[in-house]
Amino acid sequence: MTPRSGDDTSFLLFTLAGAGSRRTRQRARILRAILSMDGHFTVRDLLDTLARExxxxxxxxxxxxxxxLANCGILTPVGYSEGTRQFELSRTDERHAHLACISCGAVTEVHSxxxxxxxxAEARKGGFLPLDFTFEIRGLCPSCRRNSEGG
Known part of the structure; x- marks a missing residue:
């Protein structure tokens, strides 16, 4: 994910307003920080980015x-890092699944x-109208699996 423009911040604030939330300076600062970050992040990462800026x-x-932001669908919760929830900016242009390690918190994106x-297709076959799609497989990454097997 690359840094985005002020137009993206404005669009996300507009999305928040459409969900009945106020557009505030602090929310704009937080959104700008999120837009400047690459990939998955924790709230601690976000706080560090805000402090650096x-x-x-x-x-x-x-x-x-x-x-x-998660409740409005702007952020998607993914995996855990050291017991702390990670997030990513929701993207309708690029859906993907996640492989989340329950031991070290590593999250790998799977594009399929x-x-x-x-x-x-399964959802639609049952008459369900899908509005969002998230898919996460939790388990052990190769490194943690080797460590747990003692080798």
């Missing part, structure tokens, strides 16, 4: 905003249109 936003405000197509 000189943005004064309190920890409780960041946690509340991340929860709001076949997985999505099969899941969505």
């Amino acid at each position: 000189g943005e004064a936003v309190s920890r409780p405000t960041v946690y509340r905003c991340v929860k709001l 249109g076949e997985i999505e197509a099969a899941a969505l």
Whole structure:
């Protein structure tokens, strides 16, 4: 994910407003920080990014905003890193699955249109109208698996 423009921040604030949430300066700061980050992140990563950028936003405000952004579908929760939930910016242009290690928290993206197509076809066959798609397989990454097997 590459840094994005102010237009993207405005669009996401508009999305929040459409969901009944206010557009505030602090939310704009948080969204700009998220847009500048690559890949998956934790709230701690977001707080560090805000601090590096000189943005004064309190920890409780960041946690509340991340929860709001996830509830509005702007962020997608993925995997855990050291017991802490990771997030990524939701993207309708590039859906993918995740392989999440329950030991070290590593998250690997799997790009397979076949997985999505099969899941969505099954949903539609039952008359279900899919609005979003997330797919995560939790287990042990190769490194943690080797460590757990003693070799």
